[in-house]
């Protein structure tokens with residue numbers, strides 16, 4: 154039986170991965186042509202353009218089952234395309250992904266090869282969509298919900314993201330886990346970040362933290378470009394994982410971070426609190442930095458409802 158291949162819309166951010174996405178895309182396009190794949194390409198011309206492109210596409214093609222929309226870039230590009238499809242009513246259009254960013258946490262989280270040409274081969278071999286969990290959140294004053302594949306952070310991890318994104322004229326510079334700049338930014342941010350009051354409501358109970366430091370709601374195992382904050386995250390369980398780390402001294406924090414990177418024993422620490430729930434509500438006492446999929450959320454007093462939804466992905 155001959156399989157019918159879908160048509161692909163490739164949404165490409167050539168600035169992802171400090172610009173290396175441009176070369177990746179060139180190689181991918183050669184391969185697409187060689188394999189006579191039916192595709193269209195749209196390049197993002199500015200931050201946020203991926204949302205617009207995907208919204209417009211979904212509005213036009215949401216009832217046409219032949220399309221798969223593929224984000225080519227990093228976690229930020231994936232985030233824009235996911236939300237653009239959502240805004241255009243295209244939640245049923247399968248979403249594919251070719252990692253070409255700096256962190257590529259989603260690709261790690263779903264065991265997608267991080268070598269782009271291998272990821273492309275995998276994409277072309279897929280025969281049917283797979284439903285995966287996607288997180289959703291809405292701040293009390295937001296007019297609409299935002300979806301996320303990876304995580305939403307408030308406090309320390311968000312401040313690290315804000316520091317990494319600050320002063321970037323062109324979004325070209327990004328820190329890597331193994332780079333000295335990343336480590337020095339972590340240390341500087343650690344001393345700047347103040348603890349804050351936080352209220353948490355899960356489906357079962359309520360909790361109060363007077364000295365919250367890092368608050369991450371995650372759908373996948375990784376954050377921050379390869380840090381396995383939630384080794385047991387499951388994209389099929391219909392639940393989100395919330396990690397609250399209370400403020401601790403620098404030596405204890407370094408030990409905790411080391412455990413996060415190696416054994417996963419950070420989850421046993423008395424300073425770390427883990428909640429798994431289909432619905433969550435978190436509220437900060439004061440304005441804090443936020444991040445979603447490594448993109449800044451403006452500093453604000455958060456009053457967030459979280460829930461889980463499912464959507465089709467074009468992955469094997």
Ligand SMILES: Nc1ncnc2c1ncn2[C@@H]1O[C@H](COP(=O)(O)OP(=O)(O)OP(=O)(O)O)[C@@H](O)[C@H]1O
Nearest residue numbers: 169170197198199200227228229230254255256257
């Ligand atoms: N034409 C453009 N010029 C400048 N920035 C752009 C352009 N198109 C998209 N962007 C922005 O580039 C930023 C980074 O993209 P992305 O997150 O995909 O790559 P990355 O940061 O290298 O990867 P990762 O998030 O996996 O570490 C996003 O904020 C996106 O809005």
